[in-house]
Amino acid sequence: MFPWNKIDTVLLDMDGTLLDLHFDNHFWLNLVPQELSRQKAMTTQDAVKLVEVAYKKVFGTLEWYSLDYWQKELKLDILALHKTLVDRIQLRQDSMPFLTALGAQKKSRILVTNAHPHSLALKLEHTDLALGLDHMLSSHETGYPKEHPNFWRHLFQQFSLDPCQCLFIDDSQVILQAAKDAGVGYQLGITNPDSQKPDNVFSDFPSIRDYHLLLEDLLAK
Missing domain, CATH: 3.40.50.1000 (HAD superfamily/HAD-like)
Structure with a gap:
């Protein structure tokens, strides 16, 4: 080739x-909305919509990939959440x-x-x-x-x-x-x-x- x-x-x-990539997809598309739903007392569906809008806003930029950015934007302890899924890495x-x-x-x-x-x-x-x-x-x-x-x-x-x-x-x-x-x-x-x-x-x-x-x-x- x-x-x-x-x-x-x-x-x-x-x-x-x-x-x-299963680790990252599961984290950002499943765990993050679930945790937002739990902490913000919103439905999972609303949480999914919220993160989809937030993701789209910075897609392809350095912020899209920044844990610090998402920690501030979503007000979640992103690194701590990562550590709960280490078995999927x-x-x-x-x-x-x-x-x-x-x-x-x-x-x-x-x-x-x-x-x-x-x-x-x-x-x-x-x-x-x-x-x-x-x-x-x-x-x-x-x-x-x-x-x-x-x-x-x-x-x-x-x-x-x-x-x-x-x-x-x-x-x-x-x-x-x-x-x-x-x-x-x-x-x-x-x-x-x-x-x-x-x-x-x-x-x-x-x-x-x-x-x-x-x-x-x-x-x-």
């Missing part, structure tokens, strides 16, 4: 790409074999995530993800989400990357397009970010649902 001899760095999203079963193979082939493995640093730290604490990575960058460190071209400029400069020699893997077509627009040479979509939901369809980028499909070509190089 890719000319691995021309790729020296693999940029990897976290949620839905290396970790099962799970690596995709194909992530570590792929990351290990990349390391064996001397490919630099950089996590590039929109996750808030507190969320990132919690997920690293409850998985072995860090063992398969060489570097990490949260968009909150740059001041821009991955949707913004300035994120990519910061990334390339911080790690002295040649974007033409990078492969970027993500479960969001919008963010894959942002990476392509920024000059990243290769993009790959993940069709099954949430193990509890149907697969997504990518129209503009190559995509897979299992990293094992890449291992034969990768290890042959």
Whole structure:
């Protein structure tokens, strides 16, 4: 699928790409409305409407991904709520074999995530993800989400990357397009970010649902 001899760095999203997105979807779409309903004495239906409006207002911005923002906006202890669901934080079963193979082939493995640093730290604490990575960058460190071209400029400069020699893997077509627009040479979509939901369809980028499909070509190089 890719000319691995021309790729020296693999940029990897976290949620839905290396970790099962079920944790985040359940948290934001189920637990948060339930907790709002309980604390504000409103119906669950009204709570769902409230968060949907709040989410839509900042979708695609850095605030969308900020636990601090949502703690103030919804007046909930978002991090404490996260900790009640740590048993749902799970690596995709194909992530570590792929990351290990990349390391064996001397490919630099950089996590590039929109996750808030507190969320990132919690997920690293409850998985072995860090063992398969060489570097990490949260968009909150740059001041821009991955949707913004300035994120990519910061990334390339911080790690002295040649974007033409990078492969970027993500479960969001919008963010894959942002990476392509920024000059990243290769993009790959993940069709099954949430193990509890149907697969997504990518129209503009190559995509897979299992990293094992890449291992034969990768290890042959």
